[in-house]
Amino acid sequence: MNSRIAFVASNTFREAVRDRVLYNLIAFALLISAAAILVGEISIGIERLVVVNLGLTAVSLFGVVIAIFIGIGLVSKEIEKKTLYTVLSRPVRRWEFVVGKFFGLTGTLIVNTFFMAIGVFLALLYVAHRLEKSDLSVLVALYFIVLEFLIICALALLFSSFSTPLMSAVFTFALFVIGSLAEDLRGFARITAGLPGVIATVLAYLVPNFSSLNVINQAAHGDTIPGRLILYNTLYALLYSAMVISGAVLIFQRRNLK
Amino acid sequence: MNFSRRVSAVASVVLLASIGCYVITLQAIDRLRTQPEVQQGLYIRSAKLLRRLSLGYTGLLADVYWTRAVQYFGYQHHRNSDDFRLLAPLLRITAELDPHLIPPYQFGANFLAQKPPNGAGMPDEALALMKYGIEHNPGNWRLYYNLGFLYFTEFKDYGKAADAFAAGSKLPVTNAFMPVLAARMAQHAGEFDTSRMLWYTTYQSTNDGAIRDNAVKHLVALRVDEDITHLEEVVQKYREQMKCLPESMADLERAGLTHGTPTDPNGKPYRLTSDGRIEVQNPKTIPYITKGLPSGDDSKVNIVSSAATP
Numbered sequence: 432m433n434s435r436i437a438f439v440a441s442n443t444f445r446e447a448v449r450d451r452v453l454y455n456l457i458a459f460a461l462l463i464s465a466a467a468i469l470v471g472e473i474s475i476g477i478e479r480l481v482v483v484n485l486g487l488t489a490v491s492l493f494g495v496v497i498a499i500f501i502g503i504g505l506v507s508k509e510i511e512k513k514t515l516y517t518v519l520s521r522p523v524r525r526w527e528f529v530v531g532k533f534f535g536l537t538g539t540l541i542v543n544t545f546f547m548a549i550g551v552f553l554a555l556l557y558v559a560h561r562l563e564k565s566d567l568s569v570l571v572a573l574y575f576i577v578l579e580f581l582i583i584c585a586l587a588l589l590f591s592s593f594s595t596p597l598m599s600a601v602f603t604f605a606l607f608v609i610g611s612l613a614e615d616l617r618g619f620a621r622i623t624a625g626l627p628g629v630i631a632t633v634l635a636y637l638v639p640n641f642s643s644l645n646v647i648n649q650a651a652h653g654d655t656i657p658g659r660l661i662l663y664n665t666l667y668a669l670l671y672s673a674m675v676i677s678g679a680v681l682i683f684q685r686r687n688l689k
Numbered sequence: 690m691n692f693s694r695r696v697s698a699v700a701s702v703v704l705l706a707s708i709g710c711y712v713i714t715l716q717a718i719d720r721l722r723t724q725p726e727v728q729q730g731l732y733i734r735s736a737k738l739l740r741r742l743s744l745g746y747t748g749l750l751a752d753v754y755w756t757r758a759v760q761y762f763g764y765q766h767h768r769n770s771d772d773f774r775l776l777a778p779l780l781r782i783t784a785e786l787d788p789h790l791i792p793p794y795q796f797g798a799n800f801l802a803q804k805p806p807n808g809a810g811m812p813d814e815a816l817a818l819m820k821y822g823i824e825h826n827p828g829n830w831r832l833y834y835n836l837g838f839l840y841f842t843e844f845k846d847y848g849k850a851a852d853a854f855a856a857g858s859k860l861p862v863t864n865a866f867m868p869v870l871a872a873r874m875a876q877h878a879g880e881f882d883t884s885r886m887l888w889y890t891t892y893q894s895t896n897d898g899a900i901r902d903n904a905v906k907h908l909v910a911l912r913v914d915e916d917i918t919h920l921e922e923v924v925q926k927y928r929e930q931m932k933c934l935p936e937s938m939a940d941l942e943r944a945g946l947t948h949g950t951p952t953d954p955n956g957k958p959y960r961l962t963s964d965g966r967i968e969v970q971n972p973k974t975i976p977y978i979t980k981g982l983p984s985g986d987d988s989k990v991n992i993v994s995s996a997a998t999p
Contacts (some may be wrong), residue, residue: 462925477752477792484748611744641745648748651787 435523443535444555445540452539455493456546462489467554483569483651486551490577491647493547494540494575495607500578501539502587503599505532506683525682533588533676540580548573565653571661572650577618578668579644579679583607586639591681610641639671718815731775734805736775736785743786751787754779757792759899766807766860780818788825796817798835799891799900802843807903807976812843821939830864831894833857837870839885848872866890881915903935909954911978913969920951920967934965947986953981 447453463486465471470481475675506529509515518528551569556562586606609616616638644664646656699744733739743750758779765773780801783793800808802815805996819836826832837853841844851874869877873883892904923946927935930944938961941947950958957970957983969981 477755478792480748480790482753484746484752490750517968531805612741615741645745647746648751648787648789651748654789 435527435601436534439518439523439528439531440534440572443505443532444538446451447536447539449500451470452497452501453543453546455497456543456550457498459489459547460550461491461685463550463554466661467557468478470612479555479649480595481556483551484608486547486550486554486598487569487576487650488570488646490544490547490551490573491579491645494544494580495542495583497541498536498583498684499587499600499603499607499681502536503586503591503603505536505588506591507596507599510518525683527684529588529680530590530676532673533584534617536584537581540584541577544577545575545579551609565655568650568653571656572646574661574663575644575646578664581672582610582639582641582675585672585679589675589682592679601619605624607641612642613638614642638668660662663672717923731778733790734778734782736980739782740786751912753785754783754786755790755793758783759796761901762796763899763988769806771805773800773805773811776781776809777814777818778812781814781821784818784821784825788821791822791826794822794832795895796899798839799903802839812839814840815843819852828862830860830862830867833860834867834870834890834929836875836893840889840902841874841887843882847874864894881911881918885911906976910975910979913953913975913978914980916951916953916959917969918966920947923947923963923973924967928965934963935961937961943979 434673463482466485467482470478470485506515509518515528519525523531548570552562552566552574554565555569583603587599587603590602593604613635616631616635619633620628625632643660646660717987722841722932733742739750740747758776761779762773762776765776777797779978780793780797797815797818801818802808802810802812804810816836816839819832819839822829822832833853833856836856837850840850840853851871854867854871854874858864858871866889870883870886870890888904888907888911892901892908893900923941924935925966927941927944927946933939935944938947938950938958941961942949952958953969953975955974957969960968960970962968962984964984968983969975969980972978972982
């Protein structure tokens with residue numbers, strides 16, 4: 432990685448840590464511990480299932496919230512504080528700034544997810560007393576959640592590059608909701624003919640497909656996740672993020688910062 | 690003490706005092722009001738809509754609905770209510786949100802079909818749930834077992850029960866009782882033995898405490914029904930030999946037809962009535978029995994059961 436991108440990324444990570452983003456881990460730890468202890472009391476026969484479902488859902492939602500709320504301020508905050516001018520007056524190009532911010536935020540989320548994953552596995556160990564081979568699918572689900580974060584970080588950064596923080600949050604959250612219903616949108620596009628069908632198809636391909644990245648339920652049942660899905664989802668998330676970050680760079684390159 | 694520290698000290702005292710006082714006040718309010726009813730509404734009955742609202746986190750939502758179904762059933766049962774109308778939609782929604790979640794199907798086969806107050810009295814809904822379960826989990830022998838169980842216990846359809854057990858017995862992973870049950874169903878053989886085998890299989894094939902408890906109670910009730918059937922046969926035998934009815938259990942023992950005083954599973958001796966019937970002393974302590982109830986109470990079997998079931 433270009434040293435200037437690494438510099439922006441490491442600063443973004445440090446800033447997120449300074450903003451006490453990792454404090455969410457405390458809330459997560461409390462949630463997962465309570466779930467592990469209480470689940471046997473309130474549910475019958477599905478202790479492991481509840482811990483996996485609750486743990487992975489919390490990892491995903493905590494991460495999405497962090498990605499949105501940090502991501503939307505990445506550019507606008509720098510402009511507001513006028514620190515962007517200092518950074519850009521050094522030999523840091525605009526595209527390097529955007530890409531560095533993206534890596535910094537995704538790095539923060541990966542570290543966050545790593546600690547949460549430890550929490551999920553500890554809770555799993557507590558309720559099931561041992562880990563099994565089928566628990567590997569939980570790791571795959573966590574990997575898909577990280578891929579989901581890549582896309583959301585990229586989207587938040589894209590909106591942050593031209594919009595206000597509030598509007599960026601609204602746009603990113605809206606795309607998260609629509610993306611979670613992507614399969615329905617595809618289904619609708621398939622059964623719709625004519626111009627509406629074309630529009631629906633274009634939209635279905637344009638919005639991020641988060642439904643294929645959500646394998647929490649399969650992981651909870653210990654189902655094997657096909658290797659091909661892992662490969663395709665990886666490619667999809669990388670390509671989609673690259674597309675969105677390119678868009679953010681293009682917008683930011685042309686943005687009048689005066 | 691400087692001003693800032695004084696403010697902190699006062700604020701801390703006010704904070705602690707407020708917490709203590711508001712908890713006491715809340716308890717006083719609770720004592721004034723009648724206990725609020727548990728939320729009995731089911732505002733969204735469409736699993737499709739719930740699936741969309743969950744943004745893909747259907748697994749967690751299914752767990753929530755499953756827990757709700759168990760708590761709803763437990764709550765209604767605890768207050769001896771006959772109204773279990775939400776049990777079927779709660780189990781259906783759970784199954785549609787996560788079709789691979791097996792416990793709701795087993796719970797449904799046991800408690801959705803049984804007549805109130807021990808169940809919801811909805812055998813058709815139970816049957817639909819089992820068929821949905823098999824459709825989505827065709828390799829799970831327990832679901833075929835539950836289907837056969839339903840056909841046998843609720844519909845008395847031996848042919849369909851035999852088909853269900855036979856289908857389950859052909860799966861790669863199955864239970865040793867399945868082919869035996871299929872054969873028994875096909876022959877309509879030994880109702881007591883078949884029922885015992887069914888409830889025993891139910892007991893050993895689940896970790897659900899409520900289902901196990903229910904199976905144990907049925908096994909106990911079967912023993913009582915069988916004891917009473919046997920004792921009434923013995924009374925008939927005595928009558929044929931002595932040309933009169935026995936006056937007490939001791940008469941049966943003196944005639945060499947019984948050994949000792951026969952007792953129910955609670956250790957209470959069975960009672961011989963003047964018309965030659967055998968009764969249990971305290972039917973409320975043995976739910977689900979169909980025989981040995983006080984004269985004229987045969988139709989009240991479920992009421993008797995409900996009073997005894999925690």
